[in-house]
Amino acid sequence: MSSTIKQPRITLVGAGPGDLELITLKGLKAIQNADVILYDALVNEELLKEAPNAKYFFVGKRKGFKALKQDEINKLMVEQAIQHGHVVRLKGGDSFVFGRGYEEIQHAQLFGIPTAVVPGISSSIAVPALAGIPVTHRGISNSFTVITATLSDGSLNPEILQLPHLNGTFVILMGLSKVKEIAEVFVAAGRANESFGIISNGSLSDQQVITSTAEHISSLAEKQKVKAPAIIVIGDVVALSQENETRNLTFLNYN
Numbered sequence: 001m002s003s004t005i006k007q008p009r010i011t012l013v014g015a016g017p018g019d020l021e022l023i024t025l026k027g028l029k030a031i032q033n034a035d036v037i038l039y040d041a042l043v044n045e046e047l048l049k050e051a052p053n054a055k056y057f058f059v060g061k062r063k064g065f066k067a068l069k070q071d072e073i074n075k076l077m078v079e080q081a082i083q084h085g086h087v088v089r090l091k092g093g094d095s096f097v098f099g100r101g102y103e104e105i106q107h108a109q110l111f112g113i114p115t116a117v118v119p120g121i122s123s124s125i126a127v128p129a130l131a132g133i134p135v136t137h138r139g140i141s142n143s144f145t146v147i148t149a150t151l152s153d154g155s156l157n158p159e160i161l162q163l164p165h166l167n168g169t170f171v172i173l174m175g176l177s178k179v180k181e182i183a184e185v186f187v188a189a190g191r192a193n194e195s196f197g198i199i200s201n202g203s204l205s206d207q208q209v210i211t212s213t214a215e216h217i218s219s220l221a222e223k224q225k226v227k228a229p230a231i232i233v234i235g236d237v238v239a240l241s242q243e244n245e246t247r248n249l250t251f252l253n254y255n
Contacts, residue, residue: 014120
């Protein structure tokens, strides 16, 4: 009796910002039909229970730690697809927002493996929203900019130096370790009173939100022992989160 050979295919799935329920229906169906799942550090591991018969590989990266290098992830993803069939590459947030997802798709296509992309809810928008901070609001902010805090070598992204000269809301990802440097950029540009917000573990039950000015945000973050993963939001919309506290409004845990 010959065994059935499964055709290799790869689906890139964005798992959302962390809350188990903030994954798309399409993404959930992909997980349930996976033979292999390669998942990142910011993925809610409860999602793996939706594919009890799949093989799992943790390939996450966090500051100062990498389970696998990117080229090793690419190689493993292709090998598992060829050997076992449907590989779901599961990433936090949205795979195309500083997630290197397109690089992985390109690598898979070099081997002729069919690929699909399931967008995820990006933490750059969802996490501020769940903290009561809209990235745009009529009369306050007409635009928003999403930017990573660091380059591949760990240095401060030089584009951040331009932010004090722009309008709108700024959402900075992977920036907690650079918050002092970022705040100093605004202070040096004469915007010491610019509103800063930091949201740690956004969308989860232990979500933490702190707000202050460019001048004081770094010391407050240290005092409050804010931990990664965290998102920095800069702009006048940050003050709206303080209004929510005053009016006892909540944007988290509707159940």
